[in-house]
Amino acid sequence: MPEKVIIIGSGPAGWTAAIYAARANLEPLVFAGRPKSSPSLVLPGGQLMLTTDVENYPGFPEGVTGPKMMAYFEQQAVRFGTRIVTDEGMNPDVSDPDDGHSSKYQDCKSVDFSSRPFTVVGEDDKVYESHSVIVATGATANWIGLENEQRLAISGGGVSACAVCDGAMPIFRNKELGVVGGGDSAVEEATYLTKFASKVYMIHRRDKLRASKIMQKRALDNPKIEVLWNKVVVDVLGDASITGVRLRDTGTDEESDRQLGGLFVAIGHTPATEFLQGQLELDAKGYVKLKDTYRSTTSVEGVFAAGDVSDSVYRQAVTAAGMGCKAAMDAERWLADQGLD
């Protein structure tokens, strides 16, 4: 018997889809994936496993840690009958947020959406059939790739890939901050951070910004923003918290240190959609294209998408969760339409 719905991913979108699908008696099966070594950490729990304090997910007035929040989501999904694919079969057990997630959660290796029921293949090559699939594999922030950058990002030591998520934290108030990147979102992040920072240095490897004209103007006109041209970050300095960065000039190769109270890396995101190539319509950047942006429908009927994997604009835990809810409701209604529930 094919499954009614398989959910791939275990960030806010995936677990929320599981909560709603489980409550609709669809007995969802989740490929939660396994922790991958950062900087490519995607699953399980998604990007939030890299986040110490989440202060903007509504419902937690005092904030909550990312891993704890994801454990709550998972517990809630399991409570209503979600099954998780593990190396040892279906596991309704919930990971311990203090020990981190279990490493035995299965990732999805490949999918075939060309015939029905769809097939989803696990890492162990077991084949699962399903009438519908919700893709919620997320996107990873691109990092420079430095050991100290990763260490301070994971420990909440003042390195972040999301100004909207973390910019308002007290540790960044009235500090000199750095933003790495030269595109539109780097300018957006830098502008956003000027609300809190005494000064924002944009660190860019070239001698002009990649951002659109209007965004360039916004950055260059802002007295709080200064661009450090032709510079790359070669190390992030500081033990418990960032104290600065080591820069290398791309022209002269000269190195210099710059004191900073925080570093925001804004060099794009990579959606986790490689396994969907040829199966689902993706946009130029690899994000899953939604057929109707109000809903979660994709180019294949019966396949739904939710969260950062199909959102390059907002990327917030609560927007991803909202999309996960929509995907489960869309799947439920589609299955009912087809008489497959």
Place this chain on the structure above:
Amino acid sequence: MPEKVIIIGSGPAGWTAAIYAARANLEPLVFAGRPKSSPSLVLPGGQLMLTTDVENYPGFPEGVTGPKMMAYFEQQAVRFGTRIVTDEGMNPDVSDPDDGHSSKYQDCKSVDFSSRPFTVVGEDDKVYESHSVIVATGATANWIGLENEQRLAISGGGVSACAVCDGAMPIFRNKELGVVGGGDSAVEEATYLTKFASKVYMIHRRDKLRASKIMQKRALDNPKIEVLWNKVVVDVLGDASITGVRLRDTGTDEESDRQLGGLFVAIGHTPATEFLQGQLELDAKGYVKLKDTYRSTTSVEGVFAAGDVSDSVYRQAVTAAGMGCKAAMDAERWLADQGLD
């Protein structure tokens, strides 16, 4: 000095918009409204003030009561600098979830979006100016209008206006349930409830359904659904929990009692948009039209909408919260574009 952003509404969308706007240093001003006598309860806290147990808002594995959840949202918004308009001026104090919300929160009486900055007028006729406005006034479920219906809805006694929210609750398992209504969403609710119920009676005042052909067929073909034609509910029976309904035949005026373990009222919703007539483009049912359904933009630049006021499809706390986040991020970026932040 005009405000940067005024938020009208205090459901999940309004408070989430406030959390994000406050964290972006926009110092949002919220018209949270005041408790209105049910069944027209809209503000503050929105529809959730009518909800005892919320089990599907992700992050609360054991569930949370609606009023407590809304108090958490409010506390979080206030923590980051949200101001609330009250009879006594701006009030950063947070209502006590156990005492219910304070009655002195101001509602918004009217708006003028025809000139900039926009004006928003409070109940006390005080005029506030703002560069941007987020409309999050929600929608109310339409009720039959019976005293016992309202009593049992508010107390969680088995009367509800949302099958997706409440249908999975243990009290409804293997019970005979009633659905009031004959439109598409009544059929949708009835079909959804067959997953849990032993039988679902659709109670409809006419001799045919208003639902589309395909939805009619779905209801009539489902062995678990039986339509009670030409019947209106004239009373809801039961003390702590519903035990049944009293029906009147619209042809013969004869009354009869029907035992039921739950009643779902599915006779539509009314968005709280009367004060927006002529100010903002609304659809035929009165919902705020989004210019781009992926975003929160409306027919007036600088005015954003979020939550049930612009969503007639999903209406969930988490989808509304997601839209509130989008609206605040859209407002923040728009204000930055205009140099108004």
